[in-house]
Every structure is written in structure tokens, then in C-alpha cells.
Amino acid sequence: MDELKSIDAYWRAANYLSVGQIYLLANPLLTETLAPEHIKPRLLGHWGTTPGLNFCFAHLNRVICQRGQDMIYIAGPGHGGPAAVAHAWLEGSYSEKYPDVSQDTIGMQRLFRQFSFPGGIPSHVAPETPGSIHEGGELGYALAHAYGAAFDNPELVVACVVGDGEAETGPLAASWHSNKFLDRQRDGIVLPILHLNGYKIANPTVLARIPEEELVKLFEGYGYRPHIVAGEEPEAMHLLMAETLDRVFDEIADYKQGEGRLPMIVLRTPKGWTGPREVDGLPVEGTWRSHQVPLAGVRDNPAHLAMLEEWMRSYRPEELFDGDGRPVAEILETVPQGPRRMSASPHANGGELLRPLALPDFRGYAVELKSPATGPSEPTRVLGAFLRDVITANPTDFRVMGPDETASNRLSPVFDVTSRAWNAATLPTDDHLAAGGRVMEVLSEHLCQGWLEGYLLTGRHGLFNCYEAFIHIVDAMFNQHAKWLEASRRIPWRRPVASLNYLLSSHVWRQDHNGFSHQDPGFLDVVMNKKAEVVRVYLPPDANTLLSVADHCLRSRDYVNVVVAGKQPVLDLFTMEQAIAHCTRGLGILDWASNDGDADPDVVLACAGDVPTLETLAAAALLREHLPELKVRVINIVDLMRLQPPSEHPHGMSDAEFDALFTTDRPIIFNFHGYPWLIHRLTYRRHGHDNLHVRGYKEEGTTTTPFDMAMLNDIDRYHLVMDVIDQVPGLGSRAAHLRQRMADARQRARAHTREYGEDPIEIRDWTWRQ
Structure with a gap:
């Protein structure tokens, strides 16, 4: 007593x-x-x-x-x-x-x-x-x-x-x-x-x-x-x-x-x-x-x-x-x-207990590239092999979490070395279920997020993979975690913890089979509301850039990293060496797709995201074919925060660097993965903002083909060419015939999808052949 x-x-x-x-x-x-x-x-x-x-x-x-x-x-x-x-x-x-x-x-x-x-x-x-x-x-x-x-x-x-x-x-x-x-x-x-x-x-x-x-x-x-x-x-x-x-x-x-x-x-x-x-x-x-x-x-x-x-x-x-x-x-x-x-x-x-991950060299998983945009890979499947070996090398402090979508998101190689964690009854027909599995799947984004937050805050590492449209389910949880990190960074005795890493796949532009309910890239807008010191957004356009970004994110501390990458085959654009340089810069000119040389461009084609990048490249090829005298500069953005000035984000570009890349007086046609106004929000104080014309998702979607989905939202190659004709001074009347051919090409592509249920082969199998 x-x-x-x-x-x-x-x-x-x-x-x-x-x-x-x-x-x-x-x-x-x-x-x-x-x-x-x-x-x-x-x-x-x-x-x-x-x-x-x-x-x-x-x-x-x-x-x-x-x-x-x-x-x-x-x-x-x-x-x-x-x-x-x-x-x-x-x-x-x-x-x-x-x-x-x-x-x-x-x-x-x-x-x-x-x-x-x-x-x-x-x-x-x-x-x-x-x-x-x-x-x-x-x-x-x-x-x-x-x-x-x-x-x-x-x-x-x-x-x-x-x-x-x-x-x-x-x-x-x-x-x-x-x-x-x-x-x-x-x-x-x-x-x-x-x-x-x-x-x-x-x-x-x-x-x-x-x-x-x-x-x-x-x-x-x-x-x-x-x-x-x-x-x-x-x-x-x-x-x-x-x-x-x-x-x-x-x-x-x-x-x-x-x-x-x-x-x-x-x-x-x-x-x-x-x-x-x-x-x-x-x-x-x-x-x-x-x-x-x-x-x-x-x-x-x-x-x-x-x-x-x-x-x-x-x-x-x-x-x-x-x-x-x-x-x-x-x-x-x-x-x-x-x-x-x-x-x-x-x-x-948890930062007191945190140990760095033993990461394999991501360069060893590189997709070989002989020439850009001539052959495809599935980026998340390539990443899956890397994650497989991360799990092997870190058997007690790394987990992959997701709402029943690890295989759907093409991360299946992880099941070569582990199973899905499961401590309930099993049946002979079950696939990769075992107590102690390193992959955690439950059809609740809330649980995946909550488990991962608790895991990270007690000193471990992890990755949350999810369909892009449904990550919105945890918008408020993301908000709370970002606020926690922001507050923790101001507290001297709080030690840095591993970053919360989102991999958003099955994204808006390749949810053509599931339809309108599965098409929403707006999580990026939610993330961008948070303090620059704790959020990062990456849009790697191919497998090698995804590997470079993933390695960087898994090494980082006290951030929320959002990586948007497709699981469907996309054209390989960079050797691994080029991918590392491109991701380190955060953005850059694609020299092989540009023809402005040492001269000022007549137009800048900018892109962020895998499908918008593909369509931008196809548009550049059309312009080179039909308007060879037009000087085109193609810029790809991996790190979205680079578009901001350094006063707003540590990754931001100076005005001088931005002006050199994008110019101050030439039209910029920006093809973006998400909602167009986000790009305007990030760049509204830049010189020449009035010359910026952004294409992106505008809430047009349905169950259809991939290219028809692009056309519904005007991010397709034909519409981009039409945008160039409309925006480059003096080009409208000279290129009127080409503009009409582009509009006709859109109509033919749409008619083809309505009759055959698939995209025309010249679009579906397009590669860079300049």
C-alpha cells in the first residue's frame, strides 16, 4: 500500500x-x-x-x-x-x-x-x-x-x-x-x-x-x-x-x-x-x-x-x-x-537511434542507353530491383508500405527477398505472406501513413508507395507530419529523422483504364503549401533519373519527399551519368532535343513529368520536321522547387539563372504533370512571366486511351505545336497550314481510339528519330 x-x-x-x-x-x-x-x-x-x-x-x-x-x-x-x-x-x-x-x-x-x-x-x-x-x-x-x-x-x-x-x-x-x-x-x-x-x-x-x-x-x-x-x-x-x-x-x-x-x-x-x-x-x-x-x-x-x-x-x-x-x-x-x-x-x-541506410550503388541498376528516347523501360520496376537490395542490406530498419499496390506499382522485385508482413491466417493460394515481412500492405492509406510516421520518428527508414489520386486520403496526415518536422527543426535537442518518402505511381496520365475517379495530381498542390525547409517534389522522367532521385531521398533527413514516377513503359532519356548530372542540377536543357545552338531560341518548350516530357519531345520533333528554321529549346524539370527563387526555397534558382534558361522575352510553352496554376504560382515573380503558357491537367478525364487522355487536357504533341504557332510572333500566318494539319491529326487520333479502342501505332510506338 x-x-x-x-x-x-x-x-x-x-x-x-x-x-x-x-x-x-x-x-x-x-x-x-x-x-x-x-x-x-x-x-x-x-x-x-x-x-x-x-x-x-x-x-x-x-x-x-x-x-x-x-x-x-x-x-x-x-x-x-x-x-x-x-x-x-x-x-x-x-x-x-x-x-x-x-x-x-x-x-x-x-x-x-x-x-x-x-x-x-x-x-x-x-x-x-x-x-x-x-x-x-x-x-x-x-x-x-x-x-x-x-x-x-x-x-x-x-x-x-x-x-x-x-x-x-x-x-x-x-x-x-x-x-x-x-x-x-x-x-x-x-x-x-x-x-x-x-x-x-x-x-x-x-x-x-x-x-x-x-x-x-x-x-x-x-x-x-x-x-x-x-x-x-x-x-x-x-x-x-x-x-x-x-x-x-x-x-x-x-x-x-x-x-x-x-x-x-x-x-x-x-x-x-x-x-x-x-x-x-x-x-x-x-x-x-x-x-x-x-x-x-x-x-x-x-x-x-x-x-x-x-x-x-x-x-x-x-x-x-x-x-x-x-x-x-x-x-x-x-x-x-x-x-x-x-x-x-x-x-x-528517433534521431538519436537513427543509423544511415546501407545503400547499394544505384548506378549498378542503370538502364543502358545507346541513344535518347529510342527504347522504353518501366521506371518503377527498375526501382524495385534497387529497393529489393535495400531491403536485403537493411533487414531491421527499412520497410516499404502501401495500400495493396506494391506489385501493381511494379515494385515486385522486392518479393524476391521478402514477403508482405502478415500475422493472421494464411491459405495455400496466398502470395508472399509471412510474419516478419518487410512489405506492409493494408487497404488503408491512413494506416500506411501512420505506421510509417511512427517507424520514422523512432529512428528507422521507409517508403510509402501509392496510387497518385488516392494519396489525397492522407492530406491531413501529411500536413501534421510536415508541421511536426518544421517545429522539430527549431528544437535543438530533437535529432534529425529519416525523411518521409512518397512514391506516387499509377499517376493521372496513365489511369486511363480506371477513369476519372483515379485521375488527380493535386497532392503536389497540397505539398507546396508547406514550408520550403521541409518539402521536396521530384518528377523524374525516366528510370535512371528515378534511381538517382530515390537514392538521394533515402539518404535525406527531416524532409517530406514526393516522387512522382510512372510504372508504364516510358522512353529512356539519360545515361546514368547524365541522369545524375540532370538530377543534381534539378533541371536542364536537353541538347539533343533542342536546335537553338548558341543562338537565342524562338520558343522554349519546358516539361515536368514523364508523359508531359514524352509529348514535349514529340512536339519538338514535329517542329524540327515542319519548321526547321524555328529555334527550339527543350528544358526538362526534375526538381519542381528549382522554379522558385532562392528567397522562397533553398533549391530555388536566381533570376539570372532562370532568365538565361527560359529567356525573358520568348514564349515558354510549359507541359506539366499537374494542375497548370501550380507552375504559375511558382514563377509569378519571374521576368517574362507573361510569356509563360502552361498546359497540364484541367479536370478532363474518363476511361479512354493514354493519348486521348493527353488530348482531353491539351498536353498532347499536336496541341503543343499549335501553341507554339499561336505564341511565336509572326508564326501564325506562316504556319497556318501546319496548324490545320495538327488539328486534323488530333481528330484522326481521336477517331482511331473510338473505332479501335487503342491509340494509333505511330503514337503508341513513337521514338525520337532525328
């Missing part, structure tokens, strides 16, 4: 510190009667979930100390930031990271003042919080992050508190199935703690209101062994939680030996537990009213101010902190030591 009294003291101290963060500017130890000037002018934060989070912290620390267990803590109710900060301060790790927030009265006052205060820290469990890998500002991803952290971490337990509001989201509902992908020997353990306090912001929660028998059956159906911890009387709850955790960790030991199911805990406590029971005649504790700030207007309402003081004194702070504001020995004795503290675990600062 002495041990439980110490746990209760820790819990009361954490609750006291949490309330102080929400309310107080001064008088942190209540050494004088609370006065209005001690209260923050704006009361921000979330109390309702916080005492439950503190309760779990306190009890998990006992397990860590007794069993020598490595553990990290993921707080799904991310608004419970006061709990995680209080915990880190009590453990001492907060003061280690932020010496000015010392473990004494002065430090406590600074701890309180900074919370949700200008120039301070966010109200969420943010990157600034030691021990965190999950912000939780947007709900739904805690359990996926937890499993991602557990993969390839056999000694780690990831305790993951799932709020009952969060449990209503689609991503979280799918995340319960992550246990089917966990290998008992090579992976760690996820301990889900479903915290049912009954309410969201204003409404009851579904799982808190269904009968307990039904709830237990639900989680047994998911494959867990649920344990119920329910009540509101602290002494009884401490005893029940301690006994339950002892059983749970015995079951975890059995699970690691191949016996039984993964345990989980269903924790039922009142929302706003230990807070005001009633305010202004209305119930608060145990209701939705405790969700955020139970006592509002404390500065102006003497009765509320008195209630706040009574609430804070109910934790008996004089028993918890000495005269200098330091936690008393009874509390400190419950805290694990060194890196075993959950707020100091290196697993929660």
Missing part, C-alpha cells in the same frame, strides 16, 4: 501541475491566496482527458521500475498536453532539455506561464514535449503511430492511450487491425489503453455508451484480450489498475513466447476526474462541460476564483513539493532512471 500511496502522490502532483498550466501566471505553490493577477488573461487548454492520462503515466512508471521495461507513451487525446508536460517535469527530463524551466518554484512558475501563452508552448503534446512522437491535434492516428514505433523494436512496449472521441474516427477504427501485422519475436508490443470518459466536446461517445459485454466482444473480435479498469474512487482505482497492469505484463511476456493474445485495457473514469463537480449549479465532473476549462472567467468571478483555489488545494501541494518547489522524495522514488523515463526515451527522439 505504501507503493500505491506514492503512485497517488505522483498522480496528484501531475494533476496539480496540469491545472496550474491551464490557469496560473504566478503564485505556483499557492503560498498566498489566489488573486486575479495570478490568473492568465486567456484560459486555454483541455482538462477533461488530462487526469486519466496522468493516472496512466503514474502506473506505467511503476511497471517500468519493477520490470526494467523500455516504454514510450503515446497520448492519443493530444489536447491533454498539460499531462505530458507535467510528467516530463516531474521526471526531470523537461528541466534537462529546458534548463530555465528548472525543477523548483521559479521553474514551476515558468512551466505554468508558458503553456498556451504567447511565446510559450502549444496546448497539444507537441514536438516541444520531451518523450512525444505524436501531437494528436488531429485525432485518429495514435494507434497507427504506436504500431509503427513497435515494428522492429523487439524490446519496446508502446503504451497508447486512445481517447473515446478519437476511437470514433475511421483511421483509429482501422488501426485496431494492426495486431495482424505484428511479429511476436522481431517486433515490440503495443499496449492499447482505451480511455472511456464518456464525452467528446459536447456529445457522448459511442463506445462509452454501448453495453460492456458488447464492448468486450468487439475487442475480442479484433483479436485482443481486454481488461476493464473502471471506477472513480482513487484508492480503489489505484489498486485495480496496479493489479491489472501486473496481469497485462504477464500476458505480454506470454505473448512474446507465442502464447495468447495481445492484451489491452479499457479504462473508465469520469471526464475531468478530480476537478470541480459542479459549477454555477451545473454538473461538470463526469460531463462534457469538463472537456476544456471547467472554470471560466476566473479573473472576473470571485466565486470561480475561490473554487479554483479549493480545487488546486485539494491535491495537497504542501505534501507534494518542498519549500523550494521540488517534488518530494516520495514522488521522485516512483520515477524511472535515465533513458527508462518515458519522457527521456531515445525511442521518442
Whole structure:
């Protein structure tokens, strides 16, 4: 019982510190009667979930100390930031990271003042919080992050508190199935703690209101062994939680030996537990009213101010902190030591554990090239061979994730050396399923993203491959991760982690067979909204440039890299040596496709993306055939960020370099993979922007042939030639006959597709023959 009294003291101290963060500017130890000037002018934060989070912290620390267990803590109710900060301060790790927030009265006052205060820290469990890998500002991803952290971490337990509001989201509902992908020997353990306090912001929660028998059956159906911890009387709850955790960790030991199911805990406590029971005649504790700030207007309402003081004194702070504001020995004795503290675990600062990948030389996978644009390769299949050997060389810290599309995206060579991770039932007809597989496929982009984020943030590497149109499903998750990286880069003690690498294939221009629903390149626009310091976008036009880009991305740190590459055969354009030079520059003139020599061009044909590049080259060939006197410069862009000025992105080009390449007074016909306005957005301040004419996807699509898809959006070769005729001064009347032939050629191609269901052979099999 002495041990439980110490746990209760820790819990009361954490609750006291949490309330102080929400309310107080001064008088942190209540050494004088609370006065209005001690209260923050704006009361921000979330109390309702916080005492439950503190309760779990306190009890998990006992397990860590007794069993020598490595553990990290993921707080799904991310608004419970006061709990995680209080915990880190009590453990001492907060003061280690932020010496000015010392473990004494002065430090406590600074701890309180900074919370949700200008120039301070966010109200969420943010990157600034030691021990965190999950912000939780947007709900739904805690359990996926937890499993991602557990993969390839056999000694780690990831305790993951799932709020009952969060449990209503689609991503979280799918995340319960992550246990089917966990290998008992090579992976760690996820301990889900479903915290049912009954309410969201204003409404009851579904799982808190269904009968307990039904709830237990639900989680047994998911494959867990649920344990119920329910009540509101602290002494009884401490005893029940301690006994339950002892059983749970015995079951975890059995699970690691191949016996039984993964345990989980269903924790039922009142929302706003230990807070005001009633305010202004209305119930608060145990209701939705405790969700955020139970006592509002404390500065102006003497009765509320008195209630706040009574609430804070109910934790008996004089028993918890000495005269200098330091936690008393009874509390400190419950805290694990060194890196075993959950707020100091290196697993929660993954850059401390990160090792560089052992990468094979990507040059060894090069496609041989005798002359440009005369023979095809499947870029992602070529990349698959490289990734196969990356997996072989890094058997414990690299994974490929995707929503059932690894083979569809032509990365099948990876299955020469590994299988798809799978820990559920198998049938003889299954293909490459095995516990411990390095490829993770589940038909949920949310899970793939969440797993990979958790994996990266705990110090490993990976790649997420996806159909381009459906990566939009994780737009918000991308936003959150990019913001996390941006914030982390400003925090000195956060070590760089491996970049989040997207490979988007089955893209808009070759989804002609699946139709309009599968045709959307707009993820690039979403990515470009983020700070330049954390995002990169690459559009390699052939296999060798894809290899060069992939090697670069896998070596990078603290970025989100988006690579768009086709899986269908495309013409090879560069030798490997040329590809490396081209990717290093980020863009460049294709000398062999240009005929401007040392003279100023009459027109610049720019392109970004594999299909737009193909059509641009075909247009250049037509111009050379029919208008040989016209000086044409062809420029291909791999690194989209190069189009920006250096003031906007570190990869940006100076105005002088941009002007030299694109000219300031000649027409630029830009054929782009995505929505045209993105190019205008990137270049609107450049000289000669008025001369820029961008072709790209304009929401015209259907089930049709590849070339008809290009024609629907006016990125095809014939329309590009027509654009040149229309934009080059003085060319319109001279080339009127050619313009008409181009329009006729479009009509013939479309008629051919309507009659035969395929593109004309001269288009389908076109190669560069100049």
C-alpha cells in the first residue's frame, strides 16, 4: 500500500501541475491566496482527458521500475498536453532539455506561464514535449503511430492511450487491425489503453455508451484480450489498475513466447476526474462541460476564483513539493532512471537511434542507353530491383508500405527477398505472406501513413508507395507530419529523422483504364503549401533519373519527399551519368532535343513529368520536321522547387539563372504533370512571366486511351505545336497550314481510339528519330 500511496502522490502532483498550466501566471505553490493577477488573461487548454492520462503515466512508471521495461507513451487525446508536460517535469527530463524551466518554484512558475501563452508552448503534446512522437491535434492516428514505433523494436512496449472521441474516427477504427501485422519475436508490443470518459466536446461517445459485454466482444473480435479498469474512487482505482497492469505484463511476456493474445485495457473514469463537480449549479465532473476549462472567467468571478483555489488545494501541494518547489522524495522514488523515463526515451527522439541506410550503388541498376528516347523501360520496376537490395542490406530498419499496390506499382522485385508482413491466417493460394515481412500492405492509406510516421520518428527508414489520386486520403496526415518536422527543426535537442518518402505511381496520365475517379495530381498542390525547409517534389522522367532521385531521398533527413514516377513503359532519356548530372542540377536543357545552338531560341518548350516530357519531345520533333528554321529549346524539370527563387526555397534558382534558361522575352510553352496554376504560382515573380503558357491537367478525364487522355487536357504533341504557332510572333500566318494539319491529326487520333479502342501505332510506338 505504501507503493500505491506514492503512485497517488505522483498522480496528484501531475494533476496539480496540469491545472496550474491551464490557469496560473504566478503564485505556483499557492503560498498566498489566489488573486486575479495570478490568473492568465486567456484560459486555454483541455482538462477533461488530462487526469486519466496522468493516472496512466503514474502506473506505467511503476511497471517500468519493477520490470526494467523500455516504454514510450503515446497520448492519443493530444489536447491533454498539460499531462505530458507535467510528467516530463516531474521526471526531470523537461528541466534537462529546458534548463530555465528548472525543477523548483521559479521553474514551476515558468512551466505554468508558458503553456498556451504567447511565446510559450502549444496546448497539444507537441514536438516541444520531451518523450512525444505524436501531437494528436488531429485525432485518429495514435494507434497507427504506436504500431509503427513497435515494428522492429523487439524490446519496446508502446503504451497508447486512445481517447473515446478519437476511437470514433475511421483511421483509429482501422488501426485496431494492426495486431495482424505484428511479429511476436522481431517486433515490440503495443499496449492499447482505451480511455472511456464518456464525452467528446459536447456529445457522448459511442463506445462509452454501448453495453460492456458488447464492448468486450468487439475487442475480442479484433483479436485482443481486454481488461476493464473502471471506477472513480482513487484508492480503489489505484489498486485495480496496479493489479491489472501486473496481469497485462504477464500476458505480454506470454505473448512474446507465442502464447495468447495481445492484451489491452479499457479504462473508465469520469471526464475531468478530480476537478470541480459542479459549477454555477451545473454538473461538470463526469460531463462534457469538463472537456476544456471547467472554470471560466476566473479573473472576473470571485466565486470561480475561490473554487479554483479549493480545487488546486485539494491535491495537497504542501505534501507534494518542498519549500523550494521540488517534488518530494516520495514522488521522485516512483520515477524511472535515465533513458527508462518515458519522457527521456531515445525511442521518442528517433534521431538519436537513427543509423544511415546501407545503400547499394544505384548506378549498378542503370538502364543502358545507346541513344535518347529510342527504347522504353518501366521506371518503377527498375526501382524495385534497387529497393529489393535495400531491403536485403537493411533487414531491421527499412520497410516499404502501401495500400495493396506494391506489385501493381511494379515494385515486385522486392518479393524476391521478402514477403508482405502478415500475422493472421494464411491459405495455400496466398502470395508472399509471412510474419516478419518487410512489405506492409493494408487497404488503408491512413494506416500506411501512420505506421510509417511512427517507424520514422523512432529512428528507422521507409517508403510509402501509392496510387497518385488516392494519396489525397492522407492530406491531413501529411500536413501534421510536415508541421511536426518544421517545429522539430527549431528544437535543438530533437535529432534529425529519416525523411518521409512518397512514391506516387499509377499517376493521372496513365489511369486511363480506371477513369476519372483515379485521375488527380493535386497532392503536389497540397505539398507546396508547406514550408520550403521541409518539402521536396521530384518528377523524374525516366528510370535512371528515378534511381538517382530515390537514392538521394533515402539518404535525406527531416524532409517530406514526393516522387512522382510512372510504372508504364516510358522512353529512356539519360545515361546514368547524365541522369545524375540532370538530377543534381534539378533541371536542364536537353541538347539533343533542342536546335537553338548558341543562338537565342524562338520558343522554349519546358516539361515536368514523364508523359508531359514524352509529348514535349514529340512536339519538338514535329517542329524540327515542319519548321526547321524555328529555334527550339527543350528544358526538362526534375526538381519542381528549382522554379522558385532562392528567397522562397533553398533549391530555388536566381533570376539570372532562370532568365538565361527560359529567356525573358520568348514564349515558354510549359507541359506539366499537374494542375497548370501550380507552375504559375511558382514563377509569378519571374521576368517574362507573361510569356509563360502552361498546359497540364484541367479536370478532363474518363476511361479512354493514354493519348486521348493527353488530348482531353491539351498536353498532347499536336496541341503543343499549335501553341507554339499561336505564341511565336509572326508564326501564325506562316504556319497556318501546319496548324490545320495538327488539328486534323488530333481528330484522326481521336477517331482511331473510338473505332479501335487503342491509340494509333505511330503514337503508341513513337521514338525520337532525328
